[in-house]
Amino acid sequence: MVTMGNRVAYTLDSTLDSVNKVEQTAEQLAVKVGFPEEDLHKITMSVREAAVNAVLHGNAYDPNKKITVAFETASDSLAITITDQGKGLSEKDVPDPLAEENIMKTSGRGIFLIKAFMDEVNIRDLHPGTEITLVKHKSVPSEDAKES
Amino acid sequence: MSLKSSSRQVDGVTILDLSGRITLGEGSVVLRDTIRELLGKGDKKILLNLGDVTYIDSSGIGELVSAYTAVRKEGGDLKLLNLTKKVHDLLQITKLYTVFDVKDDEAAAIAAYAK
Numbered sequence: 001m002v003t004m005g006n007r008v009a010y011t012l013d014s015t016l017d018s019v020n021k022v023e024q025t026a027e028q029l030a031v032k033v034g035f036p037e038e039d040l041h042k043i044t045m046s047v048r049e050a051a052v053n054a055v056l057h058g059n060a061y062d063p064n065k066k067i068t069v070a071f072e073t074a075s076d077s078l079a080i081t082i083t084d085q086g087k088g089l090s091e092k093d094v095p096d097p098l099a100e101e102n103i104m105k106t107s108g109r110g111i112f113l114i115k116a117f118m119d120e121v122n123i124r125d126l127h128p129g130t131e132i133t134l135v136k137h138k139s140v141p142s143e144d145a146k147e148s
Numbered sequence: 149m150s151l152k153s154s155s156r157q158v159d160g161v162t163i164l165d166l167s168g169r170i171t172l173g174e175g176s177v178v179l180r181d182t183i184r185e186l187l188g189k190g191d192k193k194i195l196l197n198l199g200d201v202t203y204i205d206s207s208g209i210g211e212l213v214s215a216y217t218a219v220r221k222e223g224g225d226l227k228l229l230n231l232t233k234k235v236h237d238l239l240q241i242t243k244l245y246t247v248f249d250v251k252d253d254e255a256a257a258i259a260a261y262a263k
Contacts, residue, residue, distance in 0.1 A: 016172065016173045019172070041203075041234055045203075045205060048171070048205055049205060049206055052172055052205070052206075052207070056172070097242060098242070098243050103243055103244065103247065104213055104217065104247070105210070105213070106210035106211070106213050106214045107206070107207070107210050109206040109209060109210070109242055110206045112242070113206055113238075113241075113242075116241055
């Protein structure tokens with residue numbers, strides 16, 4: 001684990017245990033930032049999906065390949081960057097899970113759900129490897145909500 | 149918390165009461181094996197009670213689709229009961245809500261198999 005200011009980074013094996021650890025850490029940090037319950041679910045699920053992609057689709061559970069995960073907290077946001085050492089992912093090659101021919105497929109919804117739940121998603125093909133950065137901002141209560 | 153499953157029979161319908169998480173790994177495997185076992189015994193009217201399922205990831209969604217397809221392939225029917233808001237929202241945004249027959253009342257769900 002490497003800690004610098006509000007940034008903490010881990011290098012982890014390509015296992016499901018790592019996925020669970022990443023998910024738990026994301027939840028702890030999201031609670032610390034003060035995200036509401038509904039956002040906690042969106043954040044933990046998105047981070048889990050990204051970690052699964054890195055471990056399973058990226059590194060293919062290869063014991064010689066690692067994932068790195070960096071969490072950066074601010075007073076009003078949480079950013080998570082996950083990098084794998086796999087063959088790389090091109091966003092344009094990810095099929096649309098809402099297309100009629102894909103609705104009944106048993107996989108292929110991870111990236112879609114991440115994009116639906118997070119405020120910013122950036123995917124970089126590292127040739128080889130993939131880096132995905134997810135950002136969630138704390139929503140500011142509206143004036144009406146403050147008064148009620 | 150992993151997935152726990154118990155089954156009961158009501159009017160020829162097998163109700164699977166699930167609790168915990170349906171995620172990649174153990175949770176998905178439990179669901180897959182249970183459905184396979186029921187189909188092997190000839191139980192083709194299956195109602196998945198998801199009221200105590202706290203979390204489903206995309207792998208879990210895929211497992212629900214797989215279960216639905218497997219049951220239909222055997223000439224049976226699989227319905228969903230008692231979705232939490234999280235699971236309901238997930239099925240909505242993935243456009244699967246209209247694929248599954250979703251019920252929020254057990255008696256009505258069982259009656260629907262007879263139709």
